[in-house]
Structure formats: structure tokens, C-alpha cells
Amino acid sequence: MTKRDLILSQIIGGSLNTIADEMSATVTRTARSPVFNEAHDFTTAIFEFDGQKSRLVAQSPGCTLHLYAVVMAVDRAIEAFKYDLQPGDVILASDPYDGGTHIPDLVVIAPVFHDRKPVLFPAVRAHMGDVGGPVAGGYNPHARDIWQDGLVMPPLKIVSRGERRRDAFDLIVGNNRLAHWVQGDLESMIGACGLASRRIGELLDRYTLPVVRKALQSNIDYAEKRVRAEIASWPDGEFSAETFVDHDYAGGRDIRIACKAIVKGSDLTLDFTGTAPQVQGFINSPIANTLSFVFLAVAGCCDEDIPINEGYMAPVKVIAPEGTVVNPRRPAPVGNCTCVSGAEIAEVVLLAIGGLAPQRVGVNCHKNPLAFSFGNYADGRMWVQLNFLGFTGGAGAAYGTDGWGLYAPLMTGVTTPSIEMTEIQYPSRIVKHEYIPDRTGPGYWRGAPGLETVVEHLTETRNSVMMDGVRNTSRGYAGGGDGGANRVLLRDDEESAVEVPEAAFQHRLPPRGRLETIRGGGGGWGDALDRPAERVREDVRDGYVSREGALRDYGVVLDEQGALVSDATKRERERRRATGT
Structure with missing residues (x-):
């Protein structure tokens, strides 16, 4: 490769990353839901298509747990419409068993044509405030199949040849409790893809398609080379690890997730054989979700300046036996998989890699006590608050650094919502949001401290809570201690509070009722007796x-x-x- 080719590959790769960033900014500034415009629970990406398979070539730093899941969703959407793709089309999908994760994460995909062929696909994956189904907010601990998780949508066109399909759009909005949010959120995702399509068209006109393809291949090769060099620096060998999910919300307890890391040269195999069979509750992880958390964990072991693209994934092979928690068969419920058991999947991968390369792992877990509330504004419209402030905490230590920040790395792309905007957008007050002592995992490097959040709702609410990380808390590494246990209390008043042991379902709180989250801190790294x-x-x-x-x-x-x-x-x-x- 000449110096000119190398520079051009960086310019073109950087241009596509900038386009993905523009998409992200468009969604943030035009969406209606606080899940989008405050918490930024979405990811934007761009894919190349060679006529057979798509390849990830650019991604904006969004919600990191969407890292790989969007890849399979794009492939499935292209497969569904491979004989019926036209300029101006926009495809939407959310089926967990067809490239999805859990139903609230919708994917919007638009083909960009050049010389009458689809060559690049901008995509947005985003968490919607509601997705129909039995429970507002889309988290149903009583679910025993995916249809009780929410409205399942296989790939369908919502825009055809530039014209909106009103029937499809109305189907989605009509099955959503938050129609005043979801319509604007979908418009923001479609608008972001439209902006990206124009920018990509300008890029192709300037450099030509063969030059762009050559540059993208160079960037993919570079990422693969860097990741392989990282893996090759680890000793060859095998190491097995296990971790456990507290429960499945359907009576199952201490559900095992096992992983063996096998390093051979520059190849890494992660084998989940020995993981528990799929369960009745809604913590099963579809394969796209499992792969996303696997690659999140692997990315956490590599240099942060390696570009995230298809090459990153090439050195890693994943074995996930069908019919297990990490690769369930339809129609097992999966509604909570992006929290449980996603966090445990990343955790066990890090435990397994840590047995071979302990200085490369950190406690990357986000064992959230998922607690959300819903109610009505004065005009009767519904609101759903996912309580992102209560998710904060739990970031663990790594070699060379204490745990830092408010979000564990699996949630890094999500931002902590502004307290002031939260109080404007919801009838709520944030009474407390502060660190608390002695909830962190001790170690030579300690985890981030525990954190207490108290939300007071000014109107009557219903509150659902799904606990995790109570018995099986965030793990420490290389002799570090585990993090503290999570707790959630539902308080009617100063004298009356209920602590949630495992789950609460639509628990009523009166006006001025409080949702109190005590977040366990992250695990430590290394022996605590060695800490200065x-x-x-x-x-x-x-x-x-x-x-x-x-x-x-x-x-x-x-x-x-x-x-x-x-x-x-x-x-x-x-x-x-x-x-x-």
C-alpha cells in the first residue's frame, strides 16, 4: 500500500465515522423521548454491502451494548428484501430471533444505491420507551414467551421508494402507549438515515466506489491486525470460568453461565458449552445479544484506539450451544436480556480471559437493578421513566486504575441524564444521587463506589423492579473483591417502605412516593492488602x-x-x- 492509499483510507474511514456521528447528533436533537434525547440509548452505524453480506465499517460511540447486535439485524433485513430493495426504502425490525436483542431495541436501516446497486447501509438501533405488549415500558417479568415481551416485528418497510407506508407506520404507533414519543423517535431515526444517505452519496461522487471499497478494506484489515496482535500477546492455553444469574423471575435460581477461553496464536475461541439450558423467565439471550456482549468484553481487553469495524470480530470464534440461556430457541422470552443475562455473559468472558491475561481484563459488568415507573401527565398522556440515574454505579477496577465514572463500561455510550431535564420532562424530583461508602469491591485497585439514588414522583405511579446482582454481585479479578449488593426500596412515605427481594410488578405508589435505588459498587482488581x-x-x-x-x-x-x-x-x-x- 502506498502512502497515498494509506492516507486516503484514513480520510474515507474518518469521513464515514463523522457521518455516523452526524446521525447520532440528528437523533439526539430531533427525537422526542428522553430515552433518546437525554440518555442517548441508541447507536448509529454504517455497513458496506458486496451483494452477499454486509460488513460494519463505521460506528458512532453510542450505547456500547448495541456494538454487535446491529450487525445481525442489518444482515437479516437485507436477506428479507434482497429482491425488493429500491432507492428511498427504509426497513424497520425488532424480532429477537431474527437478528434482534430484546423487542424494545428497534433497528431502522436504509440502503444507499450507486449505479443502481445497494452498496452502503446506514442504520440506527435504539431503545424505545414502549413497544406494546402487556406491560408499559416493555419489561414484563411475567413473560413466558416473546409475544408477552411486546409487539414482535419482523423486517418490514416503513418507507417505500421515498413514500411513507402509512399502514406500517400506523401499525407501530397504534400498538404503542407512547404514541406522542414513538412517532417523533421513528422520524428522528429515519431522518438520521436520510442525512447519512446524502452524505454517503457525496462521498461516493467524490472518491468513486472502487476507491471507497479499497479504503474500507484497508481499515478492516488494520483493525483485524491490531486485534490479532493483542491476542497473540496472550499466552496460548485454555481457561474455564463460570458465573451465575441470581434468578430468572420465574422460579429459577443461580443460573449458570460458563465460558472457556482458548487462545491459540492470534485466534481466540470462546466456548459457552456447559451453560444452563434456556429458562422460563425473560432473561434468555438471543444469539445477536450474546455476540454483542462477547465482543464488548473482548473490546475492553484491547487498546481503545483500534477502530470498531468488521475486522475487530474476525479473530474471535464463539460457540454458543442452541437451547441454552445464551442461544435460546424461539419462543423463549428475552425481554431483560440486555441487562440480565447480558451482563453475566460479558462477565464470564472476562473471567475466562483473565485466567490467561489478567492484566488485560477489568470489571466490565453492569448488573443493573432495573427499576422503572410509569404514570400520566395532567393531560392524560402516559409517560414511562426508565430511571437511568438509578442504573449508574457498578463500574469496576482494571489493571492500573480504580473504577471510575457513573456508568459501567457496558453502558458507556449512554449518558447520565441531566437531573434538571429529568425534573422538567417527568413529574418527578431527584431527591438524592450520591456516592455511598463501603459498597465497592476492594482490591489493589478498587471498584467505583456504590451509589444511592432517590426519585420522588409527584403523581401516582406504577413501578416495576427486576433485581440482579443481589447474591451474585459484580466480580473482582486477579484476587480483587466482589462489589456490593444492589438494593431497591419502594416507599409510600417516611414510615412505610417495601424492599424488593427479586421483583415487583406494577407496584402502586401514591403521590410523593419514592423509588430508592442503592447500587452496589464495582469489583476490585488485585489483592486489597497490597493497596497502598x-x-x-x-x-x-x-x-x-x-x-x-x-x-x-x-x-x-x-x-x-x-x-x-x-x-x-x-x-x-x-x-x-x-x-x-
């Missing part, structure tokens, strides 16, 4: 760890004023190392 005592003292000063916690978890002795007692600390740590306690 002065850093533990700083954690106590900052309120992340209590004085009692410093002694219990780190063997660090502080006096009543918070000063380090060095001799006592040294003796305590030596005693624990000698006795193993």
Missing part, C-alpha cells in the same frame, strides 16, 4: 470507604481523626497474610 495504605486513607477521607471498612477490607488502621497508624497497619496486614484471613 495512604490511598486507602484518601478513600476514607473522600467518603468512598469508612474507617471500619478500611480495617475490614484492607487491613488499614486509622485513628479517630482519620490519620494512618502505620505500625498497626503493617502488623495487621502481616497477620492476615500469615493466617490467610
Whole structure:
């Protein structure tokens, strides 16, 4: 490759990434739902199509757990309409068993034609505030099949040759409790794809299709080379790990997810053989969702400057036996899979890789206590609040760094909604949103602190809660301690509160009722007894760890004023190392 070719590949690849960023900005600025315009729970991407299969070539940093799931959705949509694609078409899909994850994540895809052939496809994958079905918000812990999760939509055209299909559009809006949101959200996704189509057309006119294809192949080859170099730096071998989902909301307990990491040269195989069979509850993970969480975990072990495209995925083989929690058969319910068991899938991959390359893994888990509320505005329109502020917390440590930020890396592309905008968009008040001590996993590098969020709703609400990470909390790595347990309380008033053990279904709260989330912190990395005592003292000063916690978890002795007692600390740590306690 000449220097000119190399520079041109970077220009064209950067142009497509910029187009994906423009798509993201368009959705943010034009959507109606706070899930879009505040939390940014969506991803934009661009795919190349060679007439047989699509390839991911650009992606905006959106909701990272959509990383790979959008790939399969685009392939399925193209397959469905491969003999009936026209300029101006827009396809929509959400079927979990046809390239989807869970039903609330809709995908909008538009073909870009050149010389009368579809060559590139911009796409938006986004979480909708409601998707029909029995339960507002789309999370139904009573679901026993996918039709009880929500409205299943196989690939269908919502725009045909530039003309909106009113019948299809009305079908979607008519089956949605939040028609005042969903119509605008769909328009924003369609508009983003339209903008991308124009920008891509300009790019093709400027550089020609053969030059663009050559540049994209160069970028894909580069990403694969970088990922292979990372894997090749790990020792060859095998390591098996397991983790557990607390429950499936249908009576199942401690559901096993197993993974064996096999490194051979620059190839990585991740084998989920030994994982529990699919369950009755709605935590089963369709294969697209499983692959997305797998690649999220792998990406967390590699340099962050490697471009995310098709080449990233080439060195990794995934074995996910059909009929298990990680690859269920239709029509098993899957509504909560992007939280549970998605978090555990990423966790077990990191545990398995950590057995071979411990310095490359971090606690990438997001074991959310999923709690959401719904009610009505004064004019009678419904609102659904997914309580993104309550999801925050749980970020774990990695080699070289303590846990940081409010979102665990699996949710990095989601932004913490503005408290002020939340209080404008919903009849709610955020009473508390702050770190709390002694909920974090201890280690040489500790996890992010636990976090408490209290939301007071000013009107009557119904509240559903799906707990995770209570018994099986976020895991630590390389000898680090596990994170703290999650808790959720539903409070009628100061004197009356109900703690949710596993799930609550449409629990009524009166005006001024409160939803209280106590988020367990992230797991640690490395032996807590090796953490410098002065850093533990700083954690106590900052309120992340209590004085009692410093002694219990780190063997660090502080006096009543918070000063380090060095001799006592040294003796305590030596005693624990000698006795193993």
C-alpha cells in the first residue's frame, strides 16, 4: 500500500465515522423521548454491502451494548428484501430471533444505491420507551414467551421508494402507549438515515466506489491486525470460568453461565458449552445479544484506539450451544436480556480471559437493578421513566486504575441524564444521587463506589423492579473483591417502605412516593492488602470507604481523626497474610 492509499483510507474511514456521528447528533436533537434525547440509548452505524453480506465499517460511540447486535439485524433485513430493495426504502425490525436483542431495541436501516446497486447501509438501533405488549415500558417479568415481551416485528418497510407506508407506520404507533414519543423517535431515526444517505452519496461522487471499497478494506484489515496482535500477546492455553444469574423471575435460581477461553496464536475461541439450558423467565439471550456482549468484553481487553469495524470480530470464534440461556430457541422470552443475562455473559468472558491475561481484563459488568415507573401527565398522556440515574454505579477496577465514572463500561455510550431535564420532562424530583461508602469491591485497585439514588414522583405511579446482582454481585479479578449488593426500596412515605427481594410488578405508589435505588459498587482488581495504605486513607477521607471498612477490607488502621497508624497497619496486614484471613 502506498502512502497515498494509506492516507486516503484514513480520510474515507474518518469521513464515514463523522457521518455516523452526524446521525447520532440528528437523533439526539430531533427525537422526542428522553430515552433518546437525554440518555442517548441508541447507536448509529454504517455497513458496506458486496451483494452477499454486509460488513460494519463505521460506528458512532453510542450505547456500547448495541456494538454487535446491529450487525445481525442489518444482515437479516437485507436477506428479507434482497429482491425488493429500491432507492428511498427504509426497513424497520425488532424480532429477537431474527437478528434482534430484546423487542424494545428497534433497528431502522436504509440502503444507499450507486449505479443502481445497494452498496452502503446506514442504520440506527435504539431503545424505545414502549413497544406494546402487556406491560408499559416493555419489561414484563411475567413473560413466558416473546409475544408477552411486546409487539414482535419482523423486517418490514416503513418507507417505500421515498413514500411513507402509512399502514406500517400506523401499525407501530397504534400498538404503542407512547404514541406522542414513538412517532417523533421513528422520524428522528429515519431522518438520521436520510442525512447519512446524502452524505454517503457525496462521498461516493467524490472518491468513486472502487476507491471507497479499497479504503474500507484497508481499515478492516488494520483493525483485524491490531486485534490479532493483542491476542497473540496472550499466552496460548485454555481457561474455564463460570458465573451465575441470581434468578430468572420465574422460579429459577443461580443460573449458570460458563465460558472457556482458548487462545491459540492470534485466534481466540470462546466456548459457552456447559451453560444452563434456556429458562422460563425473560432473561434468555438471543444469539445477536450474546455476540454483542462477547465482543464488548473482548473490546475492553484491547487498546481503545483500534477502530470498531468488521475486522475487530474476525479473530474471535464463539460457540454458543442452541437451547441454552445464551442461544435460546424461539419462543423463549428475552425481554431483560440486555441487562440480565447480558451482563453475566460479558462477565464470564472476562473471567475466562483473565485466567490467561489478567492484566488485560477489568470489571466490565453492569448488573443493573432495573427499576422503572410509569404514570400520566395532567393531560392524560402516559409517560414511562426508565430511571437511568438509578442504573449508574457498578463500574469496576482494571489493571492500573480504580473504577471510575457513573456508568459501567457496558453502558458507556449512554449518558447520565441531566437531573434538571429529568425534573422538567417527568413529574418527578431527584431527591438524592450520591456516592455511598463501603459498597465497592476492594482490591489493589478498587471498584467505583456504590451509589444511592432517590426519585420522588409527584403523581401516582406504577413501578416495576427486576433485581440482579443481589447474591451474585459484580466480580473482582486477579484476587480483587466482589462489589456490593444492589438494593431497591419502594416507599409510600417516611414510615412505610417495601424492599424488593427479586421483583415487583406494577407496584402502586401514591403521590410523593419514592423509588430508592442503592447500587452496589464495582469489583476490585488485585489483592486489597497490597493497596497502598495512604490511598486507602484518601478513600476514607473522600467518603468512598469508612474507617471500619478500611480495617475490614484492607487491613488499614486509622485513628479517630482519620490519620494512618502505620505500625498497626503493617502488623495487621502481616497477620492476615500469615493466617490467610
